[in-house]
Amino acid sequence: MKRNFLKGIMMPAAVVILGVGGAFATTSMSSTKGIADVQGYRYVSQAEPCRAEVMCSNVFNSTICTSGSNQLFGKPTPNAANCDLPLYKIPN
Incomplete structure (x- = not known):
């Protein structure tokens, strides 16, 4: 009796664990x-x-982001006067 109970609960538990893991994986991929x-x-x-x-x-x-032979930089805040943050080429 105990063996049948464990067999009956293992498959639904595995499906729930895979579902939760998949949900976290897709959420983290879309947010970046x-x-x-x-x-x-x-x-x-x-x-x-x-x-x-x-x-x-x-x-x-x-790959560093460039325009011609010039390296490009980012601003620390949108209204900053200086641009000194290193940037990288957008991957395809």
Whole structure:
């Protein structure tokens, strides 16, 4: 009797565990895309320290974001005068 009870409860428990794990995995994958893309800026002159160029990513990868031969940087806050945060190329 005890053996039949354990067999009957194991399959539903496994399905519930897989379902909860899948829900957490899909939620975490969709939440990072929106915050990863940021505007990349390049230094021009003292009068114009940050000129907007192309969209980059703030998620670390091995390819630095560039425009031509210029490395692009991000601003720490949207209204900041300086742009000194390293940015990376958006992965395809």
